[in-house]
Amino acid sequence: MNKVVLVGRLTKDPELFFAKGTGTAVCNFKVAxxxxxxxxxxxxxDFIPIVVFGKQAEATANYMKKGSQVSLSGNIQTSTYTNKSNEKAYKTEVVADEVNFLDSKNKNDNSSNGNNTGNSSRNDSRNNDFESASDITPIDDGDIPF
Incomplete structure (x- = not known):
């Protein structure tokens, strides 16, 4: 089984580009x-190269920056290629299929809980839903078949 789970900080801002032909979003970054x-x-x-594809790549590039803490899971992928000097070169990277944004190293962000997701209004709407919980009618346990 080829499965990797990492927690670390970005060593520089993520790089986003779109693949030629398909237009798929690709994000590259390194995690310390x-x-x-x-x-x-x-x-x-260790400084580990990471690649992310699709919507996850766009979100990572938009909301993460150098020093941001991230957890991710994916698999290790190795490949060979010929470099500009016509020499065979090897590349090992983690292809992430799940990226979770943790707290930012820069604590001066505007988010109240330390998560750097770029959506600070999300916490406000959750609190509003929580306040209206008093309107819920309890269910009689006798009606449940198990």
């Missing part, structure tokens, strides 16, 4: 992921 075991108290990290 802390290693579990450190060398004598010094923090160590």
């Amino acid at each position: 992921v802390n290693r579990r075991f450190k060398k004598e108290g010094q923090p160590d990290a």
Whole structure:
């Protein structure tokens, strides 16, 4: 099974482009992921290239920036190609199928809960739904067949 789950911070702003021919959105970025075991108290990290496609790619490019914390899942993909020097080169990256936006390293964002999703009104509408919960009529447990 080829499954990867990572949590880390973006090392620079994501790059968005659209594939020639198909027009599919493609977003590339690198994530700095802390290693579990450190060398004598010094923090160590790996810098892992990530690629995301479609609507998820557009959302990532629009709402994430350098320093943003992200969790993602996907699979490892390796490929070979010939570079400009006519030498065989290898590339390993994570193709993410799920990207979750966590808090931003820059705490001065306008979002109230630290999530950098770009939709601050979402929290307001959730609170309004919660306040109207007193209008709900309870169900008699005797009517439930199980």
